[in-house]
Amino acid sequence: xxxxxxxxxxxxxxKPATRAPRTPERPVIAVKGLWTEFDGHVVHRGLDMEVDAxxxxxxxxxxxxxxxxxxxxxxxxxxxxxxxVEVFGxxxxxxxTAIRAKIRKRWGVLFQEGALYSALxxxxxxxxxxxxxxxFDEDFIRDLVLLKLDMVDIERRHADRMPSELSGGMVKxxxxxxxxxxxxxxxxxDEPTAGLDPDRSESFVTLLASLRERLELTVVMVxxxxxxLVSLADRVAVLFMGELITMGTVPEVVRVDHPFIHNFFGGxxxxxxxxxxxxxxxxxx
Amino acid sequence: xxxSAPTRIHDPxxxxxxxxxxxxxxxxxxxxxxxxxxxxxxxxxxxxARFAARDAWDLTGIERLDHVGALLLWRAWERxxxxxxxxxxxxxxxxxNLAHAEGGELxxxxxxxxxxxxxxxxxxxxxxxxxxxxxxxxGQVALDxxxxxxxxxxxPWRELSATIRRAGAQALPVTALVGFxxxxxxxxxxxxxxxxxxxxxxxxxxxxxxIIRELGPVLAAILVAGRSGSAITAQLGVMRVTEELDAxxxxxxxxGIRLILPKVVGLAIAVPLLVVWTDAxxxxxxxxxxxxxxxxxxxxxxxxxxxxxxxxxxxLGLVKGAVFGALIALxxxxxxxxxxxxxxxxxxGTTQSVVAAITIVLIVDSMFAIAFxxxxxELRG
Numbered sequence: 001x002x003x004x005x006x007x008x009x010x011x012x013x014x015k016p017a018t019r020a021p022r023t024p025e026r027p028v029i030a031v032k033g034l035w036t037e038f039d040g041h042v043v044h045r046g047l048d049m050e051v052d053a054x055x056x057x058x059x060x061x062x063x064x065x066x067x068x069x070x071x072x073x074x075x076x077x078x079x080x081x082x083x084x085v086e087v088f089g090x091x092x093x094x095x096x097t098a099i100r101a102k103i104r105k106r107w108g109v110l111f112q113e114g115a116l117y118s119a120l121x122x123x124x125x126x127x128x129x130x131x132x133x134x135x136f137d138e139d140f141i142r143d144l145v146l147l148k149l150d151m152v153d154i155e156r157r158h159a160d161r162m163p164s165e166l167s168g169g170m171v172k173x174x175x176x177x178x179x180x181x182x183x184x185x186x187x188x189x190d191e192p193t194a195g196l197d198p199d200r201s202e203s204f205v206t207l208l209a210s211l212r213e214r215l216e217l218t219v220v221m222v223x224x225x226x227x228x229l230v231s232l233a234d235r236v237a238v239l240f241m242g243e244l245i246t247m248g249t250v251p252e253v254v255r256v257d258h259p260f261i262h263n264f265f266g267g268x269x270x271x272x273x274x275x276x277x278x279x280x281x282x283x284x285x
Numbered sequence: 286x287x288x289s290a291p292t293r294i295h296d297p298x299x300x301x302x303x304x305x306x307x308x309x310x311x312x313x314x315x316x317x318x319x320x321x322x323x324x325x326x327x328x329x330x331x332x333x334a335r336f337a338a339r340d341a342w343d344l345t346g347i348e349r350l351d352h353v354g355a356l357l358l359w360r361a362w363e364r365x366x367x368x369x370x371x372x373x374x375x376x377x378x379x380x381x382n383l384a385h386a387e388g389g390e391l392x393x394x395x396x397x398x399x400x401x402x403x404x405x406x407x408x409x410x411x412x413x414x415x416x417x418x419x420x421x422x423x424g425q426v427a428l429d430x431x432x433x434x435x436x437x438x439x440x441p442w443r444e445l446s447a448t449i450r451r452a453g454a455q456a457l458p459v460t461a462l463v464g465f466x467x468x469x470x471x472x473x474x475x476x477x478x479x480x481x482x483x484x485x486x487x488x489x490x491x492x493x494x495x496i497i498r499e500l501g502p503v504l505a506a507i508l509v510a511g512r513s514g515s516a517i518t519a520q521l522g523v524m525r526v527t528e529e530l531d532a533x534x535x536x537x538x539x540x541g542i543r544l545i546l547p548k549v550v551g552l553a554i555a556v557p558l559l560v561v562w563t564d565a566x567x568x569x570x571x572x573x574x575x576x577x578x579x580x581x582x583x584x585x586x587x588x589x590x591x592x593x594x595x596x597x598x599x600x601l602g603l604v605k606g607a608v609f610g611a612l613i614a615l616x617x618x619x620x621x622x623x624x625x626x627x628x629x630x631x632x633x634g635t636t637q638s639v640v641a642a643i644t645i646v647l648i649v650d651s652m653f654a655i656a657f658x659x660x661x662x663e664l665r666g
Contacts, residue, residue: 102320105319105320106320117628118626118627118628118629119627119628119629119630133323135322135323135324135326135327136326136327136353137327140326140330140356140360143356143359143360143386144352144353144356146386147352147356147382147383147386148352149386150382150385150386151382151386162627163627164625164626164627182319183318183319183351183352183353215351
């Protein structure tokens, strides 16, 4: 089902597939009958969807179709008007504070603009959540921070830079390292490759693919970038006018007869991205 | 954490036994991930410290592993793989990552005894630099002003009126309140002293000169520095950080004329107006207190005031107001243009701007006091 993945950055000796599975908590995220309205403007009209453990789900849709809002509702930053969002089996809005705090430590979020703490250097951006746990000594934290920076290919000499001194690609990578610093099982990515040049965007995709394979992450990502979508996503959920048109693997989604999907995958750009998948039946178009 | 979800995951454990050949085998089992280790990292680290890389290690009993657990073991092994190590293939990658991250040093800041001296020097040079830049900015504003005089149709009139409204009209309530209270206080205090000498009537001289010449302008300026100075710094700072200033420049819209000139001119107009207003309200407060404390009627106060206080004091106060207003705006713009793109710099820059503006106002005020000591102070009454 998964499309061909780019080879991981580093030589892998381990076979990720043989790893003992974590506690099965299927689905990791369950969205039930979700309605969202802002000042009379309806964003979601009764969404139902599930995200399974270990998969990479891509949310696509036109601008204003409520992708980012949905992502923000999944992490509890916004409240749905009706319906519920359950993560790890808990409705965040109703769960007791202690449970919510635990759940928040099990996920990592990569915001669209990185959302690095601008007053802190790179190193402290990563160390902050670890220090907040009050569980580790400073030199242990140091080792963990350097490890995560190494995993996203940020050199040590850049650790004392301020976020404003980083290039766009580095901001994304540092933000990813920060999202990974608490060893999350679930990762939310909002436009992970937006604003990166094709080269950087490709290496970011490679990085994500290798991390995902190695760490057994469940990933929910919002993206506009077809290349990212095709090379990373196991399943795609297509939002249009507040409704879920379809959800499935890329070849499945492409076959759905809908104007938005024709538009999204149909253009020359779309065809080029899809050509990676081989002769997918595009006969419907 | 004993997870709330029903699981078969066990707590992290360490077992050791010594085999017949004398080698010690360390068996590690249970959950070795951040959530299990969060509460026990320190205990486990000291337990692990009893063993070393030369022992045989068996990690096959580990049910969950992540980088935190792997790092605990890695540190116990003195940052290298033990020679005798049994582990699941899937656990391999954590140690690979750790091995890959080894080496290289962080840049460590060096300290020296001369640092305080160097810091002091930097501060002095910094203050000097600020001063030079403010003067340069003033020059730029003067040139921009001359350009607007030559091209009046393209002047930033809308921005100017917005500044006067925001910094002037909207400051009326707060300046009135502060002026009124200061008027009462000043009048009461002097009344007490003057009554001892039977010179109660001179309260009008003291209060009149004090408020019109000194307190009115300074109070208005300090309030404007706090209200509008900080706002201007924050506004320009955010515009700089979000590259709005660059956007203006590339569109051919001169930021100096659109943003800085109207602020400087606007404050130079608004502050004198505020001075008149503050003077008036403060005098009403003083009049009230004089009547209550010394029985000086409103009529007597009003009749004596023009005689006791030469008009030159009023003009001096207005000129001071205009100068203070322009200086506050210049200082605020200067600090706003130097905000760096991080939240701390914005906060620090705004604070610096207000402190510098108030300091500059007081320094310039004392210069005025010395330079104009012979004007408007001749004794009358």
